[in-house]
Amino acid sequence: MKYSVTITLKKDVLDPQGKVVQNTLSNLGMTNLKSIRQGKFFEIDIDENDSKKAENLIVEMCEKLLANLIIEDYKINKLK
Amino acid sequence: MKYSVTITLKKDVLDPQGKVVQNTLSNLGMTNLKSIRQGKFFEIDIDENDSKKAENLIVEMCEKLLANLIIEDYKINKLK
DSSP states (O other), X not given: OEEEEEEEEOTTSOOHHHHHHHHHXXXXXXXXXXXXXXXXXXXXXXXXXXXXXXXXXXXXHIIIIIOOTTTEEEEEEEEO | OEEEEEEEEOTTSOOHHHHHHHHHHHHTTOTTEEEEEXXXXXXXXXXXXXXXXXXXXXXXXXXXXXXXXXXXXXXEEEEO
C-alpha cells in the first residue's frame, strides 16, 4: 500500500528556509506572493494489506522518526 | 488563494536521503517497509483572485526556482 506523508512546521514556528524562498521569488518579480512555507514530503510503499495496520505503521514512522512533534505536524494520505 | 506544491525526484533518480530514512526505519524494526522516497512540500498563499492567473504564477515559481526540472517533477494542488 502506498501512502504519502506531508510534514509541515506548526503555525507559530518560524520558517527561515521558506522566508528565503519567499524573498527570492519577490526578487524574481513575483510581487503578489503573500506567503510561502516549506515542508517535507514522503512517499511510502509498505508491504501490508490491512489498511488499518498499514496506517498505524505510518503513524508510528511519523512519530518515531519523520516528524519532530514539538515543532511539526504530519498529515497522512492514502495513494491508490 | 492557497496552493500546495509537492516536488518529487523523478523515478529513475537515486534518492540517498530517502535511502537513509529507509535504513533507519528498518533498524527501528519496520521490516515491511518496501520503499520510501523523500520530496519537498510548499504551501503558497498568493494574492490573486483569478485562479487561472494564480496557477500560471505557481507554475512559473516551480519552473524558475522551486523545482529542478532535470531531476524533479512538481505537482500543484489547490487548497480551499
